[in-house]
Amino acid sequence: MRTRTQVGIIGAGPAGLLLQHMLARHGVDSVLVENRSREYCEKRQRAGVLEHGTVELLKEIGLGDRMMREGLLHSGIYLQFAGERHHLDFPSLTGGRTLTVYAQTEVVKDAIAAGHPIFFEVSDTAVRDIDTERPVLSFTDADGVAHEVECDAIAGCDGFHGVSRPSMPSLRVSERTYPFGWLGILATVPPSTDELIYAHSPHGFAMHSMRSPEVSRLYIQVDPDEKIDDWSDARIWEQLQIRLGHPGWTLNEGPITEKGITPMRSFVAEPMRSGRLFLAGDAAHIVPPTGAKGLNLAVADVKVLADALVRLLVEGKSDLADAYSETCLTRVWRSTWFSWYMTSMLHRFPVSSFSDPAEADFQEHLQIAQLRQVTSSEAAARNLAENYAGWPLP
Structure with a gap:
């Protein structure tokens, strides 16, 4: 035809x-x-x-x-690292821009x-x-x-x-392939946070997002060759609790309805x-x-x-x-x-990705220094916020 x-x-x-x-x-x-x-x-x-x-x-x-x-x-995101959690307020940093x-x-x-x-x-x-x-x-x-x-x-x-x-x-x-992936889940449980949490952790990156007032979306950093069948619901929640844990804050758990691994x-x-x-x-x-x-x-x-x-x-x-x-x-x-x-600042790079194992420790110190800069300098925070909230469409 x-x-x-x-x-x-x-x-x-x-x-x-x-x-x-x-x-x-x-x-x-x-x-x-x-x-x-x-x-x-x-x-x-x-x-x-x-x-x-x-x-x-x-x-x-x-x-x-x-x-x-x-x-x-x-109105922004949380950055969590070294036992600290900081909120970046995007409207005050970007002239009123928000996220949905x-x-x-x-x-x-x-x-x-x-x-x-x-x-x-x-x-x-x-x-x-x-x-x-x-x-x-x-x-x-x-x-x-x-x-x-x-x-x-x-x-x-x-x-x-x-x-x-x-x-x-x-x-x-x-192109560039990163030496890790994201294991993402959908869980039928109210979000434990009002804004997204990006967590740098010695155990690997984690993120708490959401889809609705009743559904949470969460991620953990995994090896890109991991098999999803090796990740039971209990193991996933255990790692989320470890990586997102923060004094005075509780991560709600609930039924996982979907899970999968995405390469980075x-x-x-x-x-x-x-x-x-x-x-x-x-x-x-x-x-x-x-x-x-x-x-x-x-x-x-x-x-x-x-x-x-x-x-x-x-x-x-x-x-x-x-x-x-x-x-x-x-x-x-x-x-x-x-x-x-964002990826380089927040993820834990495996030792195998460096020619010298000592470089992994050096990399982690640089990441913490960068996160401290973003959360203590208005100029650095504004740079992240303006990029994250997005630039005007052409």
């Missing part, structure tokens, strides 16, 4: 869904394809901390009503509910002719019907393992555009979750891309499209730096 649209979008994660919604508001037609089911997309657990700019954008494009009712407004805890799954549900056409459970997705003004998106739908969609542009929002990035003829890849890495592919194929979100870059940048970075990408495609396809001007990759990569590398900064 041969059809025609203005923009073909691959991937029904936040990037693809928000791009489709933003384009529709300007009268730009699109076709969105996703190889997973709708149920999978709406249940997939990912990020949950939204920057100030992301929140304002969702409100502006009409997808913020439920977020404003159910999201948890946060609202799970990525909920953002996805809100965007799908907007009702734009989406093909779920597709297969054999491919792109071709990206160096022309009529690139083609092909796929087979859930009923086995083969489609060829002639487009004006194609947006690859299909994540690290998608088909879009391999379709780019020339890429420069920069940084990845940037550039350029983010080739001809009429544009990459956005995890298709082009991945950052460690320590700085809460992944989802917010994808939102920034599609804000730039939506503006560029509207200008190209509605106004007939290519200046924003031509600048797309450079515009996005400036923010991408800044976010990559901040994620590295």
Whole structure:
């Protein structure tokens, strides 16, 4: 079946869904394809901390009503180390910017509910002719019907393992793999804290976050080769108690409903555009979750891309499209730096990652010194807060 649209979008994660919604508001037609089911997309657990700019954008494009009712407004984070716990107040450090805890799954549900056409459970997705003004998106739908969609542009929002990035003829890849991962859990228990806790510990990093007033999200640093089957619920809670423990504070425990191990890495592919194929979100870059940048970075990408495609396809001007990759990569590398900064400051690096075992002790002393600087210097605290709360969207 041969059809025609203005923009073909691959991937029904936040990037693809928000791009489709933003384009529709300007009268730009699109076709969105996703190889997973709708149920999978709406249940997939990912990020949950939204920057100030992301929140304002969702409100502006009409997808913020439920977020404003159910999201948890946060004014900062706690940094815990050496038996101390310090709060960084973001509004006072950033001129009023705050955070909102609202799970990525909920953002996805809100965007799908907007009702734009989406093909779920597709297969054999491919792109071709990206160096022309009529690139083609092909796929087979859930009923086995083969489609060829002639487009004006194609947006690859299909994540690290998608088909879009391999379709780019020339890429420069920069990456770093960290010698640890995160074991994350969802627990049906009210959060034990009012703000996120980032804990540096001799036993390894830990983090206390939340998804709602009834559901907690917690993480511990583990070896990247660990098997989740080796981590019983009791062992997980024991390590969380050790790493997050603080005098006068109690960590609530409850039933664990989900757990998994995520590797920690940084990845940037550039350029983010080739001809009429544009990459956005995890298709082009991945950052460690320590700085809460992944989802917010994808939102920034599609804000730039939506503006560029509207200008190209509605106004007939290519200046924003031509600048797309450079515009996005400036923010991408800044976010990559901040994620590295938070990761390097808070995690315990294994002795095996150093050529000399004494360097591990040296590294830990540097981390404590850096944490003391952040929690005692207003300038250092402001730098962290401004980066964490996010910069204005382009």
